[in-house]
Amino acid sequence: MATTPLHFPMASSLPSASTSLSQSLRRRSTKGSFRNLRTTLCAINAQNKSKIPIPPFNPKDPFLSQLASAASNSPETFLHKPVKSDTPPYLDLFDSPKLMATPAQVERSVSYEQRPRRPPPDLPSLLLNGRIVYIGMPLVPAVTELIVAELMYLQWLDPKEPVYIYLNSTGTTRDDGETVGMETEGFAIYDAMMQLKNEIHTVAVGAAIGQACLLLAAGTKGKRFMMPHAKAMIQQPRIPSSGLMPASDVLIRAKEVITNRDTLVKLLSKHTGNSEETIANKMRRPFYMDCTKAKDFGVIDRILWRGQEKIMHDVASPEEWDKLAGIKAVDGI
Template sequence: MATCFRALPINYSIPSSTFNSQSLKRRNLRINCSSIDARNSAKIPMPPINPKDPFLSKLAAVAANSPEKLLERPVSSNTLPYLDLFDSSQLMATPAQVERSVSYNEHRPRKPPPDLPSLLLHGRIVYIGMPLVPAVTELVVAELMYLQWMDPKQPIYMYINSTGTTRDDGETVGMETEGFAIYDSMMQLKNEIHTVAVGAAIGQACLLLAAGTKGKRFMMPHAKAMIQQPKVPSSGLMPASDVLIRAKEAITNRDTLIELLAKHTENSVETVANVMKRPFYMDSRRAKDFGVIDKILWRGQEKIMADVVPPEEWDRMAGIKIADPF
């Protein structure tokens, strides 16, 4: 691209002998470029320059005094554009001034926050808020190992709101080994694991709730816990022999689940097996009595709730008899 420069008026005295058509073309081109540049500069308004801006002021001074420094720049340069014009180039603010803190407790953080699981992990919180499918198991086990590697002495807080290996409608979405994988990882850790049920802890999730450190198992007042037998996944068009193999595996997982629940709830195997024949729901008080948790996370209402008479006692005092207990 050709650049037209505005030149001062010069009196030409060219001999007629050297005056030819080529020199005439060059002179006409210079005159035309000058007139076009003059018309463009008259029509296009220039944006105002902040006189207090040191970079723009320096750049304008260099362009006015020695424009060849801007036009004849080297092709390969290791510096940023036009910063080499300064004797000692300085940024307007250092990164430490722009980002004063990396904490996310400020009202206006200096940088976008990471994803929510990373923030919870920074607080040593592992949140299980989905059924135990392989992707959830992979993330939970990785977080547990990472927190132990970061500090093997600080406790880990596991918040549980999961329906286990089934959905809320009872459909199987994962194998029982997903819950056993998280359980085995919890047993191998050196850290204390504080478990908290914040919504539902059903099936394998109830086992994880009861597998926390003794005395550090908590439950929200309106959370629910439930233990049930493992279910056989959909057999589809499998042969009868394969269906039998799957049924035997489900029975094995049931026996393992009963033994682990009996160990952590301090109940007998027969007691756990009897209540597991049908889905056994527990509110926070019943879960505490059964041994799944150690404490209900009331907010200053421990004494009030301790003085409340249970529903069975209300019925007995009112003379109500249950004809056919369910």
């Protein structure tokens, strides 16, 4: 049965004798909350010349039952409604008005899950679900923000499972050498990698140039890989475009670039095992490395070549080569 909402006058529209009226209403209270509510409304109508329409009641409506009970027990609550209230009108009469929720709201609240049952249908999220972080662009601020957030999220999910970082990046420059980001973008990702509790497996799948080469070498020792046709390259940082900048500001930027170069030399020396002098000499000009040179230089530990384990297993040992060639080793020589 459909019912209309109850409307009650504000305290400002009632006479000053509302206190005595509420006391008389309490004395008139008899059995039945709805009868008392009707009595309250009729008394208000009698006290005021303006008539207040009394809507039909649905006895099976639990909200109206509580409303009628509250009106019969304390009618002054309706007569002296506070002007300033933090809750909607008359909802503060109940401790927990759960009956006001609609079935749709209840259904949504019950079916809500903290984690989705399957990953969202976009490729970066699918890779992230497999604990893979793919860096396929130059290190601009937007890329750095995403990579650092993904690393932190993967550690939060499981601090024991390894994280796989696939690199195909030209660092803070483009292919033509134009600077697109500060060197601090690469240092930010590097610092985030060093703070992780997880093992970090790094894989170069195309190019790892400049700061990207540092990230490749910064993986866990023994877990740094490179594809057979990938390239790695280290070079000196470059000054961003100065434009119409004053000469003094250009000098300040040049000093900052030299500081970043020294930091890059120290970090590469730490992760490759070479001396800082060796790294500095190699970085005077762009130093390209294929997978074999990168392994010899200490940037990676292994070359990912499918089937290489089987091929190397089939290769005969040096002793077998000597035996097949008819060479006999003499003891003591």
